[in-house]
Amino acid sequence: MSPSRPTEAADAGPDPIERPELLLPEGLSRRWSPGRSTAVAARTGLALGAGVTILFVTGLISHLIQHPPDWFWWPAHPVWLYRLTQGTHVTVGVMMIPLLLVKLWSVYPRFFIKPSLRRGLPEALERLSVAVLIGAVLFQIVTGLFNTAQYYPWKFFFTTTHHAMAYVAFGAVAVHLAVKLPVVRQALSRPVDEPIDEEVPHGISRRTVLAAAGLGAVVTGIAVVGQSVPFLRWTSLLAPRSGEGPQGIPINRTAAAAAVTETARSPQYALTVKVGGRESVFSRAELEALPQYDSALPIACVEGWSAQGRWSGVRLRDLLARAGEYGGGDVRFVSLETTGIYGSSVLPHTHVVDAATLIALRLNGEDLSLDHGYPCRLIAPNRPGVLQTKWLKTIEEIA
Known part of the structure; x- marks a missing residue:
């Protein structure tokens, strides 16, 4: 041949x-x-x-x-x-x-x-x-x-x-x-x-x-x-995420990496909510005093890993109603984080009004750890983890 x-x-x-x-x-x-x-x-x-x-x-x-x-x-x-x-x-x-x-x-x-x-x-x-x-x-x-x-x-x-x-x-x-x-x-x-x-x-x-x-x-x-x-x-011997992490949920970005450690723990922390032409401010204690609800939702990230968590906090639609008159538009969430490219996210109306969407204060029966978004974070159903904004600073209706 x-x-x-x-x-x-x-x-x-x-x-x-x-x-x-x-x-x-x-x-x-x-x-x-x-x-x-x-x-x-x-x-x-x-x-x-x-x-x-x-x-x-x-x-x-x-x-x-x-x-x-x-x-x-x-x-x-x-x-x-x-x-x-x-x-x-x-x-x-x-x-x-x-x-x-x-x-x-x-x-x-x-x-x-x-x-x-x-x-x-x-x-x-x-x-x-x-x-x-x-x-x-x-x-x-x-x-x-x-x-x-x-x-x-x-x-x-x-x-x-x-x-x-x-x-x-x-x-x-x-x-x-x-x-x-x-x-x-x-x-x-x-x-x-x-x-x-x-x-x-x-x-x-x-x-x-x-x-x-x-x-x-x-x-x-x-x-x-x-x-x-x-x-x-x-x-899953080759998986980069094992499912383990603070409070039973892995994290991608720590509070230290986001440079929010001091601002998130500040006694002067307050969440600003702008809706219907009005602006309201809520401390962590005031958020805790509002009616609390639970949602069993996964964090699912673009890297492919996901983990189920039991989140507790204020329903977003209830918080908007308390702050002003929600007009049915999209809502922007802005983080205390200023160093990353995902310091804000926009939530469409479908998710804003859903009963499972929370401004979460607790995870799996404990107060949110700093790395999971303390003092409060967004958790909404069927969304990428990168859009579940942590360390919330501002919530604002934009359309």
Whole structure:
């Protein structure tokens, strides 16, 4: 077998009729595994396409919740919906890693096809599109993983960059699948282990490769899903959040990091509420004197982790009614924090009037710890944790 006639290289991507020459050492050209084939590439490619679609949809939901256009509406119930969508987003993203590795392994000979003048521009455009596809998907997976660990060794803003690259990755996958659809259909129409011309009779089988890819995806998923699913916490060896933290809830940002330790503990602390053209001020003691309610709500963060808490405090709608006449608009919450990019958030009307939305004073039967937002914080159903503003300073109706 010569380097210009690699048996499995042809099945892994290059047209088996043309058998183009590969820019690889002769030793590698002689050692093609039966597992490297269009049968494997097509099936792992479909799984990756489904995964990227799930990631695109769930990621778009998270982005729209945080940066809502006028037409967007997100419900307050069920209270676990964002916990589900974002937990799915992160878990599926991790599950894509073994599938992507197997996909690249099965098709990598195509990257070493010797350029041909006869194939010319179409071949060059195909290689460019594949480069964009691989680069975009790898970028999304790597930066997403770093975000779950809150590690940012780059200078760009993760949220907007990750969102923009999602369109590139999803579009590249869609175009690639459309172009390769005839090849995929042909591969799926044949048995997985159907032999091909001059196939090497030994080596790992395609069925074994696909089983390993599926098992790898399941194992990696189980290794992180527990940060979203409490009863699987014990399986999540790779999850950056264990579910443990002050008062039974993990935290992303401490009071010290937010530089609010002194202002939050100040005896002069007061919460200002502006609604209906009126401005009212409430001390922590005055908030405690108002009717108190409980809400069992999860904190669900964009990093994929979530934890259930029993929150107690004043219903937001009751506090607004006591301060003035609420006109039905969105409400802005401003924190004592002045150093971060999430020192304020806007709550839509649907959540403002919901009975589960609280200005929380206690968590799991204890006064809020400083790191959880003492003296008071917002807790609303079905919202990202980054929008559950802590260390409240001002509440104001804006529309």
